Amino acid sequence: MKIAITCNIKAEVPPHLEECYAEWDDQETIESVREALLERCQEVFIVEADQHAPARLQGLMPNMVFNMAEGMGGDSRESFIPAILEVLGIPYTGSPPLTLGLCLNKLRTKQILSCYGIPTPRCFVVESEYRGMEGGLEFPLIVKPVHEGSSKGIRDDSLVRSEEELVERIHRVIDTYGQPALVEEYLDGREFTVAILGNADDIRVLPIVEIDYSTIPEGANPIYSYEAKWIFDRPEDPLDIFRCPAPIDKELERAVSNMALDSFRALGVRDWCRIDIRCDSRGRPHVLELNPLPGILPAPQCNSCFPKAARAAGLTFSELVNTVVDIARKRHGI
Template structure:
């Protein structure tokens, strides 16, 4: 049965001649009001329009179990929660490879913490190394590196206090967000800034809420795309490009993939027709987007998989917005999770997608 379903890569899996012992690392959303969804979108107070996005990056039990089930089709899977006890569990269990899906909780290093443990213990794992993980989480460092290599990205500054924005040379409108968050955290409708007063107010709020520097960049007014990439070296594959269509958002909502767009208005109960995959674009733009995504993937030394967000500037040229070396993979198609959506458009089931990531890592670590 598996040979038929997974004919694209089952041979590679069985070259191992044994089942691997795979550890799955994860961070689970804490339950609030017996609902993961509530934990993601609850207002900070009864009359608040600012949402509690604390655990937006963590995963639901549904996602964790879906990844586990996909891996169990071929391998023996153990679960290791990404907390302070993880190191000793890795040391005791000594898995053949770790499917790393852990965001962790604290600091700009958090997405690199599990890979760093595994590097120290010399245990293979999926995904990028600690340096790439930490670099990509820091949006400013990412843009600095890409700018050095001539990859287009919006002009920006970082700010740790109000004094840092006194003499900036950016042109309004601007866009502001925390320097080291993901999954839409800190990106709201009021992140769009049209004047100095708005910038001061939003910066102060952002600094107080997220306790980290903020990145302020010139707003890119064009179309938005996201590109899922799978594999390494000559086997690196760009999955069908996704365009995000903001016309389906309620009137008055900013045309960006904000926290509101991602978690409030586009829900499983009321999904919006917000994505087109494959994107309906001319071949020249498609090649530009693929080219800049692959160049970014290589420059930042991403491994096995990543999702790269791109937006067009006023001249229609693709600019890198963010790089996600640990992409979200919600299993239910109605959740509009981008990496699985691109994989389905490429003809891959959810299980195939997960196992292709594992195989890419196993090849890289010479387990195959």
């Protein structure tokens, strides 16, 4: 079996540029995935998801692609590699181009969730100029770029409590990230993230992870912001921010798991996904977003939700990677 990993690899950049590459994978992660795949395959190739990827993939014609490519820009960037693979007829892990495109766009995701009756915070989008509150939303609100991940553009001060702050943050998102700002009602309850492996009837929810906000520095807002993910939390000084399995009662566990599964199906996700869910002040869960290309940092001290949930389910990093391949092979019938 010949397998290729499609990915975008983080370059060494000065700290002020780190945010630009937050979604991309570091060399250590790619190497760990390669080692995991080599336990079961004879040949593993690394293909960078750039403009040369189509020709490289056509030259290699692997039996399977392990797709981790976050893409190089634009709101369809995650769809690029799966679209090429479909044209070339190469089987790959994970979701198809349409699902990746939809899930990258938080507004489109929320519209689809709403069509299926899945709760998600109320919101509106500002394309260029703020023209007043829409949809009867009330403060506090959270302002985020409409199509980013890894908390890019979600800073500690993205949680706003006045119109003055709201207008400033909206224009910061539009000017800095060159895309519309999504304004959402802020849910102040418990937050969970749910890792799912499988398809159709052969699907499982891994132990739920809770984000424990009592661990973030005093004075910081209780959101999993860019600072919380990448600045307060460093491998050399990790934040003990996850509880896994989350200490929740059976009823909430069932509601959160079912909501994650319903969202997975509603968006047409395949093989694996991590779904972020937060409760409102009355304890009712809502879906924030889906991550069909979940981050997988291999080192346990680097807080990474999917590998954490997998470890709690008894899967090592390498077993997780190979399980995803097995799930995709089964789906493709190979």
